[in-house]
Amino acid sequence: MKMDMLAGKPIREWISTFPVLEKIMELEPVFWVNSEYSNFTKFLESSLLVSKTQVNDAFKDFEIFSSYIAKAFSETKQAKGVIESDLTLIHSMKKSMENFWDINIPGQLYLKKDSHLAVSGSIKARGGFYEVLKYAQDLAYENGLFQTGDDVAIFHSREFKDFFSQYAIGVGSTGNLGLSIGIMGKSLGFKVYVHMSKDARQWKKDILRSIGVIVIEHRSDYSKAVEYGRKQADNDPNIYFVDDENSRNLFLGYSVAGQRLQAQLRKQNIRVDNTHPLFVYLPCGVGGAAGGITLGLKQVFKDNVHCFFAEPVHSPCVLLGLMTGAHDKISVQDVGIDNLTAADGLAVGRSSRFVGKIIENIVSGVYTLDDDDMFRLLAMLKQSEKIYMEPSALASMAGPVRLFQSLEGKLFIESLRLSSMMNKATHIVWGTGGSMVPKDIQKADNDRGERLLSTGR
Numbered sequence: 001m002k003m004d005m006l007a008g009k010p011i012r013e014w015i016s017t018f019p020v021l022e023k024i025m026e027l028e029p030v031f032w033v034n035s036e037y038s039n040f041t042k043f044l045e046s047s048l049l050v051s052k053t054q055v056n057d058a059f060k061d062f063e064i065f066s067s068y069i070a071k072a073f074s075e076t077k078q079a080k081g082v083i084e085s086d087l088t089l090i091h092s093m094k095k096s097m098e099n100f101w102d103i104n105i106p107g108q109l110y111l112k113k114d115s116h117l118a119v120s121g122s123i124k125a126r127g128g129f130y131e132v133l134k135y136a137q138d139l140a141y142e143n144g145l146f147q148t149g150d151d152v153a154i155f156h157s158r159e160f161k162d163f164f165s166q167y168a169i170g171v172g173s174t175g176n177l178g179l180s181i182g183i184m185g186k187s188l189g190f191k192v193y194v195h196m197s198k199d200a201r202q203w204k205k206d207i208l209r210s211i212g213v214i215v216i217e218h219r220s221d222y223s224k225a226v227e228y229g230r231k232q233a234d235n236d237p238n239i240y241f242v243d244d245e246n247s248r249n250l251f252l253g254y255s256v257a258g259q260r261l262q263a264q265l266r267k268q269n270i271r272v273d274n275t276h277p278l279f280v281y282l283p284c285g286v287g288g289a290a291g292g293i294t295l296g297l298k299q300v301f302k303d304n305v306h307c308f309f310a311e312p313v314h315s316p317c318v319l320l321g322l323m324t325g326a327h328d329k330i331s332v333q334d335v336g337i338d339n340l341t342a343a344d345g346l347a348v349g350r351s352s353r354f355v356g357k358i359i360e361n362i363v364s365g366v367y368t369l370d371d372d373d374m375f376r377l378l379a380m381l382k383q384s385e386k387i388y389m390e391p392s393a394l395a396s397m398a399g400p401v402r403l404f405q406s407l408e409g410k411l412f413i414e415s416l417r418l419s420s421m422m423n424k425a426t427h428i429v430w431g432t433g434g435s436m437v438p439k440d441i442q443k444a445d446n447d448r449g450e451r452l453l454s455t456g457r
């Protein structure tokens, strides 16, 4: 394939401006520090497309929605319908990584277990559930069935199910977003269409079909699946399309994690301030989940939190979008990369402009890793902590290794004068999915990781 031009400029020119592009094109793992990063000032905050007030409102909405969730999903009863994950110290995992890569990771290492979120077993329970519940509430308002102050628990009734069954929700997904939208949508009574990309796993389609979701399989990648879904909804006014690339509500659902994490850190006596830096590593597909959480964290911790995104070397779309500033105008295919990875949740070739514009000054950097490292980390986590996560979720785990291993990472720490504080740092790797993966697939993933581990790095 001949690739001369890229977003209107010769590729040679791009490479001379961003030398790291050559490595990216050769599928070498990179650690890229965002040169457009700015301090999180009031001015910057107020220039963003999503405001603190909107995030606060979403936080309150979730409190309101919890009464429905508790009623509809008995597993959440004890938590009173609040779907939130544990923050777990993974000290043995840290030791294993230090030994394997022969490095020192100063500070404490925690796992944020969105991999084990109730009801849908992935980070998509945040954004996906919020968007569906918000839509249901809006419909009920508009049709005079619900007023401010009413208890949304009444949605858990034959009457409301019949009402919602007149409406449909559509979504394009690599799998987990479809699962979240499908599970919440069907629980409320909606008709749900999920457009699955070719990367989507069979078991995810099976679960969805078993609960009455209409799964439409596409032989193309995620971006096309979204496009098909959008087109279907454009032609049918009764379909509400959950647009992973453009949805504010989805993004807000993720952002709520910032305030939730703040409360959790306080409870566990973990300090974050200007002598106790917080590093957060987030697996990134189209950028919505990672971006929403980053905004939520920045609003709470300002310059004391440093967020890094993780992408497969075969799908570095957010890295390309941020580095060139072209966002959705550039795809990994444009630079000859195939978007083929075992990390199905991250198999996205083109990033979201909506998200890209929000995060371009607040994300600290992006690193890439190959699938083998994800599987190595998967088996290592199982061995050291007895926790299984899906391959995508392990992309975050490489973060602390890469921060202390790469020259770019070391320079980042030095440039912010953080070196002397690193032993008081907290590292949080965001585990994004896994608890719903069938046991036989968990075993196959783990076997693959163990084989790789036994042959060294």
Ligand SMILES: *Cc1c(COP(=O)(O)O)cnc(C)c1O
Binding pocket: 122, 123, 124, 176, 177, 283, 284, 285, 286, 287, 288, 289, 290, 291, 345, 346, 348, 390, 392, 393, 432, 433, 434
């Ligand atoms: C969706 C997903 C991500 C990334 O989320 P984006 O919103 O696409 O950036 C990461 N890990 C898993 C397991 C996911 O399902």
